[in-house]
Amino acid sequence: EIVLTQSPATLSLSPGERATLSCGASQSVSSSYLAWYQQKPGLAPRLLIYDASSRATGIPDRFSGSGSGSGTDFTLTISRLEPEDFAVYYCQQYGSSPPVTFGQGTRLEIK
Amino acid sequence: QVQLVQSGAEVKKPGSSVKVSCKASGGTFSNYAISWVRQAPGQGLEWMGRIIPILGIANYAQNFQDRVTITADKSTSTAFMELSSLRSEDTAVYYCARDPRIYDYSYSDPWGQGTLVTVSS
Numbered sequence: 001e002i003v004l005t006q007s008p009a010t011l012s013l014s015p016g017e018r019a020t021l022s023c024g025a026s027q028s029v030s031s032s033y034l035a036w037y038q039q040k041p042g043l044a045p046r047l048l049i050y051d052a053s054s055r056a057t058g059i060p061d062r063f064s065g066s067g068s069g070s071g072t073d074f075t076l077t078i079s080r081l082e083p084e085d086f087a088v089y090y091c092q093q094y095g096s097s098p099p100v101t102f103g104q105g106t107r108l109e110i111k
Numbered sequence: 112q113v114q115l116v117q118s119g120a121e122v123k124k125p126g127s128s129v130k131v132s133c134k135a136s137g138g139t140f141s142n143y144a145i146s147w148v149r150q151a152p153g154q155g156l157e158w159m160g161r162i163i164p165i166l167g168i169a170n171y172a173q174n175f176q177d178r179v180t181i182t183a184d185k186s187t188s189t190a191f192m193e194l195s196s197l198r199s200e201d202t203a204v205y206y207c208a209r210d211p212r213i214y215d216y217s218y219s220d221p222w223g224q225g226t227l228v229t230v231s232s
Contacts, residue, residue: 001173033215033216033218035218035219037156044206044208044221044222044223044224044225045156045206045219045222046221046222047218047219047220047221050218050220051218056220090155090156092156092218092219094215094216094217094218095216098158098160098170098171098172098173098216099158099172099173099174100146100158100161100172100216101158102148102155102156102157102158103155104155105155105156
């Protein structure tokens with residue numbers, strides 16, 4: 001099973017700043033099959049990025065995803081934080097399954 | 112666009128079973144898979160398994176292999192997740208979600224609204 005480790009656990013930033021969230025995999029994720037989700041309290045997760053760098057439908061271009069050539073290090077970048085971006089973010093790998101696995105989440109909070 | 116609507120909250124006794132439904136509307140049910148993911152209070156996301164309705168094939172996470180059954184009724188575009196031998200640690204919100212890729216494992220989009228299952232004596 002691939003273990004995903006997200007860092008930092010909590011990120012405190014101000015609106016307008018740039019956010020960089022990391023997701024490390026215990027082994028290479030096949031075909032960069034990695035996704036990012038945003039979850040707000042009481043709501044279901046929302047897909048932001050799939051296949052490491054493809055934005056989901058309707059997601060603003062301030063959200064971007066990237067991955068290293070090794071297939072073990074992935075990054076979600078929010079270029080300029082809006083008030084509605086403060087939430088919990090999860091990465092998910094689906095390249096080595098079963099099972100699909102999720103990271104433990106990064107809480108992005110307002111500084 | 113596809114929307115997933117789940118059944119309502121449940122309260123169950125330890126040792127019993129729960130069956131949660133997930134009805135899809137807008138879009139062809141057979142063109143995708145349905146995954147089930149749970150989230151314990153204040154915790155992260157845990158994938159339980161998925162079904163490909165057009166094939167009737169389900170795959171499960173090892174953690175749930177012995178206790179979960181995922182089925183689908185193509186005629187009503189509804190998927191079901193049944194979890195047996197419930198214990199207090201199974202108290203969680205259970206989500207269904209659409210997987211656009213059938214022949215590979217997939218990301219999930221969209222998700223149902225979630226169903227809270229509370230296990231308490």
